[in-house]
Amino acid sequence: MLTLENLSKHFGGVRAVDGVTLTIREGEIFGLIGPNGSGKSTTVNLITGLYTPTTGTVTLDGWDLTAMPQHARTSRGVARTFQNIRLFGNLTVAQNLWVAQNGHEQRREHFLSRWFKPGGEHGASVDELLQFSRLYSKRDVLAGNLSFGEMRRLEMARALASNPRVLLLDEPAAGASQEDGQLLAERIRAVRDRGVTVLLIEHMMELVMGITDRIAVLNFGQKIAEGTPREIQDDPQVRAAYLGSGHDEKMERASA
């Protein structure tokens, strides 16, 4: 469904991503892991269009996204969240979703709008998404005034408001506690059950090993392994890559 073909991004002499080929299947939760600086975030930025690849292509359902600007990719069905939350802090919670919805619901409430936006396909309603994200009571609160956990939930709700086929979650557990991690796992499964394919980039091994269907491991910009969580844990190359990087212990715990 989402396919990366020989994808590379070089910054001067640095090969941040180096010839990665990946296929993410419809309806799965796919994990992308790797030590710090292994090229995970660059890969996400290549998929969403923040960077133009040095070589290779990104395709979604057979559509070549490689030359598309970011907003066009989102309209095609690629949504993302950020490691450091990016919200519209001066807009209300509902308005944050309206932006991503491209004005489907807002038009009813405001004059002039119809001059600026043509109609189009309709995803989930804002109210339904707010209930799904347990933010309905905060509907008219400015996003900048939310708590940290609420901001994370709003960011994911906004990504869902753009009616995505695939959702890229860039370290959604950053700054979260163990218990939060459990709730997050449930929410990621719920997103998948809505029919959205999930690409999860994460440091928290327990989370990744617990909920993903398949995992790819990056190291120095190259894919060194791909398979089920069980296969990845037993892979000697993966263990070598993580050795000494502080994650080895976590791998042990997750596999125990």
Next chain:
Amino acid sequence: MLDLAQNTMDGIAAGSAYALLAIGFTLIFGVMRRLNIAFGPSIMVGVFLGAWVNAQWSAGLIGATIATFAGALVASIYVERLSFAAIRGDAALASMASSFALWMQLEQGVALAFPGRTTAFPTLPPLLDVQFVGLILHGDDILVLTVAGIALFLLHRLIYRSHFGLEMRALADSAEAAAVSRVNTKRVAFLTFCLAALIGAVAGLLIAATDGQVSPKFGLWATIKGLVAMMIGGLGSLRGALLGGLALGIVEAQAQWYLGAAAREIVVFGLLFLCLIALPGGLAGMRETGAERKL
């Protein structure tokens, strides 16, 4: 006391034009986080085109108005393409420096095209002055306030009640988030630039029609008035730009009356100095998170 009230009233009329200029700057600064100091000169090009169309074909105020809007729009798009669209978003200083270069280019171009320099502009239709409790509201001022009020009302509806306005505000908050939320950031930035040009053209039109003339130095004048009003009000805040413009108009009128024309500029820049020290966020800036972000 009566003088004070009369000056305030006169000041509000002048200040409404300053407010429109400040709002033009604020729209561009808020959405792009970059300063377009060629804003005033772009408007000046429009006003000169209006004056030329009038002189050439006796087009009158209506014809001059249309030409002013068209000229300001074309000049602004020229500035946007060269100094903003062509320069990456994180190079704010490069945009400002190159817009300064375009300012000089536009000003010299107009000065060469109009060797007489100061050119007549059709005046506002005469309207009777209104008197009440000893105060005089001039006919010109009534027209200026009405037109500025309509422009502000339409702008408010557009920014706070339309999807395009929502996209503008989203882009001002976070360009990164807007890009992944189906906002065509380049298009919205371009249209914001055009919107600022039209708002600025309304101000230029009102000022030129009140004066009955325009000179190539109008660009410098408009940029300074707009920037000062924006800074008094608070960088990046639309409400601040409105308040700053009105405050600037009132302070100028009072200073001119009580201290004379020579002291006027001293008082204005003294006020700006005090504002920057005592209220770094401006009159309205501290309450909006958007104004807290730095250049």
